Amino acid sequence: MTAQVGRPIPVKARGAGLARTSGPAGYHAASFVYDATEDGVRCVLRDMRSWLAGMGLDEDFCGTAEIALAEALNNVAEHAYPGDASGTAQVELRLTPEGCEFDLTDDGRPMPGLSLPAGQLPPMGGRREAQPEGGFGWFMIRTLSDRLTYTRKAGTNHVHMRLPFSRG
Amino acid sequence: MDLSSTQSGLYTIITVNALRIDSAAAIQFKDAMRAATDAAAGTVVLDLGNVGFIDSSGLGAVVASMKQLGAGQRLDLAALTPDVAKVFRLTRMDEIFKIHDSLDDLPLAKAG
Numbered sequence: 001m002t003a004q005v006g007r008p009i010p011v012k013a014r015g016a017g018l019a020r021t022s023g024p025a026g027y028h029a030a031s032f033v034y035d036a037t038e039d040g041v042r043c044v045l046r047d048m049r050s051w052l053a054g055m056g057l058d059e060d061f062c063g064t065a066e067i068a069l070a071e072a073l074n075n076v077a078e079h080a081y082p083g084d085a086s087g088t089a090q091v092e093l094r095l096t097p098e099g100c101e102f103d104l105t106d107d108g109r110p111m112p113g114l115s116l117p118a119g120q121l122p123p124m125g126g127r128r129e130a131q132p133e134g135g136f137g138w139f140m141i142r143t144l145s146d147r148l149t150y151t152r153k154a155g156t157n158h159v160h161m162r163l164p165f166s167r168g
Numbered sequence: 169m170d171l172s173s174t175q176s177g178l179y180t181i182i183t184v185n186a187l188r189i190d191s192a193a194a195i196q197f198k199d200a201m202r203a204a205t206d207a208a209a210g211t212v213v214l215d216l217g218n219v220g221f222i223d224s225s226g227l228g229a230v231v232a233s234m235k236q237l238g239a240g241q242r243l244d245l246a247a248l249t250p251d252v253a254k255v256f257r258l259t260r261m262d263e264i265f266k267i268h269d270s271l272d273d274l275p276l277a278k279a280g
Contacts, residue, residue: 038192063251067258070223074191124264128235133228136259140224143258 080108189226
């Protein structure tokens with residue numbers, strides 16, 4: 001599966017350079033439109049990370065951003081557009097002095113219960129058979145972000161997430 | 169998913185020749201691990217030195233690979249890159265696996 005990452009995305013992706021526009025408060029912002037599929041997620045993660053690196057953010061923060069965004073976007077690909085359902089989705093980033101704000105929007109299915117999963121770490125048993133294989137995604141998002149909201153309005157899912165530059 | 173397997177002393181070292189174990193690759197990884205560990209005995213060391221990124225699906229596939237092993241076998245991890253180490257630390261799965269900084273740290277691997 002190596003080297004499959006570079007498959008061209010069939011939707012327009014506005015990334016580094018082109019998207020280097022000023023947001024409402026004069027901060028750097030970028031916007032990426034992507035296919036809500038596993039391959040589309042790979043592409044937008046790569047583009048987002050190179051944009052953040054181009055903004056001078058260090059590898060540690062870029063890694064944190066990729067981990068958190070991967071979980072949020074995988075959730076869109078798996079749950080908003082399950083099975084053969086397809087669609088495009090959007091990520092907007094904005095850098096502020098405190099951190100990076102992410103706005104994720106899609107027109108897929110709503111979150112179950114119209115709320116974000118609690119994201120608690122699954123219990124780890126002592127026995128090998130009892131070790132959890134899932135349930136880590138939202139826990140990581142909640143651990144890494146200091147603001148996280150979900151709204152559903154007019155058929156659109158909107159997740160807002162902020163990753164602070166300084167943690168702990 | 170391209171895995172290569174080498175025997176080193178008491179260890180079976182399985183090197184992942186891929187840049188990512190993510191949602192798109194998790195099932196292939198798990199299947200390839202099943203094939204690679206089928207005939208392995210003793211401790212299996214998963215060399216993640218080439219892997220720059222793992223997500224929760226990939227993490228689940230690593231856990232599943234551990235569960236696939238026989239009763240007398242163990243799955244250790246080695247050579248975690250920074251973002252991969254961060255995912256194991258965040259989810260506290262670094263407490264479940266024995267993690268070697270590098271393949272050179274394997275106590276008996278350098279014998280001979």
